[in-house]
Amino acid sequence: MSQHDDFGPRPGEESVTLPERFDAGLHFIGRLRTPWTRRADCPKNGTQSDAVCTAVVDPLFAPALQNVTGASHLILLYWMDRADRTLVRQQPRHAEGSRGTFSLRSPARPNPIALAVVELLGREGDALRVRGLDCLDGTPLLDIKPYYASTDARPQATVDRAGTR
Amino acid sequence: MSQHDDFGPRPGEESVTLPERFDAGLHFIGRLRTPWTRRADCPKNGTQSDAVCTAVVDPLFAPALQNVTGASHLILLYWMDRADRTLVRQQPRHAEGSRGTFSLRSPARPNPIALAVVELLGREGDALRVRGLDCLDGTPLLDIKPYYASTDARPQATVDRAGTR
Numbered sequence: 514m515s516q517h518d519d520f521g522p523r524p525g526e527e528s529v530t531l532p533e534r535f536d537a538g539l540h541f542i543g544r545l546r547t548p549w550t551r552r553a554d555c556p557k558n559g560t561q562s563d564a565v566c567t568a569v570v571d572p573l574f575a576p577a578l579q580n581v582t583g584a585s586h587l588i589l590l591y592w593m594d595r596a597d598r599t600l601v602r603q604q605p606r607h608a609e610g611s612r613g614t615f616s617l618r619s620p621a622r623p624n625p626i627a628l629a630v631v632e633l634l635g636r637e638g639d640a641l642r643v644r645g646l647d648c649l650d651g652t653p654l655l656d657i658k659p660y661y662a663s664t665d666a667r668p669q670a671t672v673d674r675a676g677t678r
Numbered sequence: 679m680s681q682h683d684d685f686g687p688r689p690g691e692e693s694v695t696l697p698e699r700f701d702a703g704l705h706f707i708g709r710l711r712t713p714w715t716r717r718a719d720c721p722k723n724g725t726q727s728d729a730v731c732t733a734v735v736d737p738l739f740a741p742a743l744q745n746v747t748g749a750s751h752l753i754l755l756y757w758m759d760r761a762d763r764t765l766v767r768q769q770p771r772h773a774e775g776s777r778g779t780f781s782l783r784s785p786a787r788p789n790p791i792a793l794a795v796v797e798l799l800g801r802e803g804d805a806l807r808v809r810g811l812d813c814l815d816g817t818p819l820l821d822i823k824p825y826y827a828s829t830d831a832r833p834q835a836t837v838d839r840a841g842t843r
Contacts, residue, residue, distance in 0.1 A: 529738055531705060536818065537757055538700025540788050558829050570780075573694055574788055577766040579778030583838040590755075590791055592702055601742040613744030615735075615822035623705050623739055624820045626755055626791065630830055653701065655789045657780035660835045664723050665795055668831040672824050673748040 525611035527602040531623070541653040542577075543570040543639075545591055550650050558618075559629045559645035566631075566646040568654055575639040578657075582636050586660035587643065589629050592653040593620035627652075630660055690776035692767040696788070706818040707742075708735040708804075710756055715815050723783075724794045724810035731796075731811040733819055740804040743822075747801050751825035752808065754794050757818040758785035792817075795825055 522528050546567040549555045556562040568589060570578055581587070600621045602611045614622050631645035641657070687693050711732040714720045721727040733754060735743055746752070765786045767776045779787050796810035806822070 527741055529741075532738075535703025536706040537704045537759070539702045539704060540697055540763075541701040542788050558826075560829050573697075574766060576692055576694075577779035577788070578781075579767060580781035581778055583781060584835070585837070586832050586835040588793065590789070590793075594702070598705075601739060602744060613746055614742035616743075616745035616748060616824055618823055618826070622821060623707050623742070624755070626821055628753065628755075628793070628823065630832055656787060656791055658783055658793065659781055659837050660832060661723075661783070661837060662833050662835045664725050665793075666831045666833040666835065667751050667795055667825060668827050668833050670749070670751040670825045670827045670831065672750070672826060 522600065523604045525602065525604055526600060528599040529601050531599055539592065539655060541592065541655065542574045543568060543654040545646060545648055545652040545654055547646055547648060547650045549648070552649065555649060556647045559631065559647045562647065563644060565634060566643055568641040568643055568657065570639045570654070572639060578636065578639065581641070581657065581659070582633065584633055584659035587631050587633050588658040588660050588665070589631055589643070589646070589654065590656040591627050591648060592655055593625035593627050594653060596620040596622065596625035598623050598625060626655060687765065688769045690767065691765055691769055693764040694766050696764055704757065704820060706757065706820065707739045708733060708819040710811060710813055710815070710817040710819055712811055712813060712815045714813070717814065720814060721812045724796065724812045727812065728809060730799060731808055733806040733808055733822065735804045735819070737804060743801065743804065746806070746822065746824070747798065749798055749824035752796050752798050753823040753825050753830070754796055754808070754811070754819065755821040756792050756813060757820055758790035758792050759818060761785040761787065761790035763788050763790060791820065
């Protein structure tokens, strides 16, 4: 997790001026409840913690939870509402040199939509118990999707962190 | 792909009245170029077509593409701008009975953000050639992320299409 928004761009980073108007709008559908209330406490990614977290869906959207427990895993999309949206190149905390934002999973990006693949442990009312989150308590939830191994799992995928251009 | 928005809810479907105001805003970062100009022509999902498609990033955000070719696979998030956002329960075309929206990958959902895991074939300037898309030509692009097998691949994940409640 980076904290660029508190300090502005660092050397090698590049910010852009975003368009004045948005192209589309989002409705928060609920909130994520996690054990982490400070960024420094968040795990680096969802696989680095066994913590059971909760996705609490607003009553308005709760009917959309029907049948969701048929999935062993879910994709959660959520909104990193504290992220700097202007950075197109940024300096990861533990890397040499800056990198393009789209080569990183940093929350700082033009549309700070984060994605986590989580294990679904159970449902109680409008809340889903899940394992695999890494975000702050209270993070706004945008979407819940069933995870399909056939289309979403690419175990052979590789990332060369050096990049090529 | 469903076309609810053209015809309104079907029997067993449920719509809600969305809040009057949005909670957050999106910037389109580019467009997806695909061979499909009508919904009826789109493949059911990205694995059902070998078509090479293109993600064209706007010049403003193009610096964020640096290093992206280090990844063999990407996650693309895009905006299903024709989708009905009010449906919380919907009737899939080839299924018995209606289901909760969050148990489906239908584009009709409160925040119609679609997700595809694509194979990255190459980059030419501000465009990425990819395989694995299923959407209409001209679909607005929201985000590009590297796919990490360690956090994103769950080949053992299962979905019971009958659901349990």
